[in-house]
Amino acid sequence: MTMAGHGRTSLRRVRIYGVLIALLGIMMFPFYAMFSSTFKPESEIFSAPATLVPSDPSVGAYLDVWTQTDVVLWVANSFVISLGTVVLTLLLAIPAAYSCARNDFVGKRTFLLAVLVVQMFAPVVLIVGLFDVITQFGLFNTYLAVIIPAAAFTLPFNIWMLYGYFKTVPVALEESARIDGASQLQVLTKIVLPLTKPALVASITYTFLYAWNRLLFVLTFLTDSGKYNIPRGVFSMVGALQTDWRMMLTVSVIGIIPLLILFAFLEQYIVAGMTAGAVKE
């Protein structure tokens, strides 16, 4: 490569990194606004115009938040709802996906297409009908009132994800295990599931995030504040006249920390799950 050519490529690289860092700055700005505000004392939060850097940083908000809000309860409820949704979804999705991957039966195509349509069917346009059904079944104000709809709307992704992976496990592998005397369930848990770990992790992460992040079901089906999750808790802190921004933003930070940990470790699985439907090989 000539000197001039080399100079041009490195100039190009500088430009690319420059644009990337600028874009990152824009995308991270809301996080900066959230984090930096939580380190301001009350008087500085309510000063106009806002200081972009806390003039007298303190961790006071992180000491007050445990006693002044129900953040511990909300995080605990978020875990109950998210884990409950993950378990219910997997119990339904694994057998269905496995059945479709291993058998050719009349109605399979219809079933898989119907599942895809559910994926496109948003809960909010169904909320009036769901409300009627949830109250009919006496589920109002129970965790199940949130877990059941969340499982229904994460089921399509799970079935398709697992179906795609189950198909790649060679049938011969299962047959030889069967000959060695393994039961059908053992074949599934000991051979098939370990081989489809990436799909399982992607499914679990997707379902967990879905249940952790959504406000709609909790807003509609849980009026008991003892069962609020993080989004509902944050929402309840928005006051008509006055809002305790310092506490609300601190709760928000605490509410996303488990997710940041999840992202740091499972980023590649999340990306694999996101791109599964839209980018075809």
Added chain:
Amino acid sequence: MSLAEEYSTTDGESRLSQSVTHLKRNRRAYLLIAPAAVFLLAVVGYPILETFRLSLYRSPADSTIETFVGLQHYAEIVNSDIFYRLLWQTGRWVLAGVAGKTLLGLLIAVHLKGDIKGRKFFRTAFLIPWGIPYAISAVVFRWIEHPQFGYLNAVLLKLGVIEQGIGILGNPDIAWLGVVVADIWIGTPFMAIIFLAGLQSIPQDLYEAAAIDGAERWHQFRYITLPQLKSVILMATLLSTIWTFVSFDVIWTMTGGGPISTTATLVIHIYQVGLQNGNLGLGAAYSVIGFLFLLLFAIVYLRVYTRGGDEL
């Protein structure tokens, strides 16, 4: 599919017995999909029917008595001014949102595509806004756009763009823009990740050939990247259209549809009428109209997805 063809060649009676044999042979297969199928029928299918039924009845919040009113709710909707205002507000919300997410996502993806040091770090960082609770993103944007104490005003004042603080979310003319910005921020990461995956599947030798021909960067983008990325862009914008159309948490947390209903979309109105005001019948009728839009999007999506007779 081959099974169906098999049936069509036989007469009625043996077709029945063949179906029974088929059911018996695949008993286990049907038993395994049954729980998921029944669950979806009960939790999604039944409420859909219930929505249609409710839309034909008047069922006030303060009583359990339902009165059959036929299509009266639908007539009420298409004769009301609010419906057309909602269509307009939903339209601009979806158009601005999807356009913003697509352009910003494309910009990020194009710059992340090459041989970038720390790409994993960038990709993870860009992903975060997509994966946190919408309600939290919404309150953070409310805080940024706060008329007195907000960071946006502070930045704009510092840059000399404005002379005194502006209140965005309280202003009926621009409140929707204040909300759509938050929605774009949340929806951009998905687009960026999808476009990045699409870009990485474009054969590198196409660019090498173009570079030999001395094609400008912009021309490479225009004549190689865009055509190669066409189907990915189509799929992603379609999905994004659906998700932006049904976006609820962000609007509800930032403005609740106000001021004077200027940030309300069709789905916000469904919630206000059906659940907040407890008018289940009218809310259900609005929901059915929402179904129609989703059905339209779903048909287009399925056509694109199964195009060329792809195997399921």
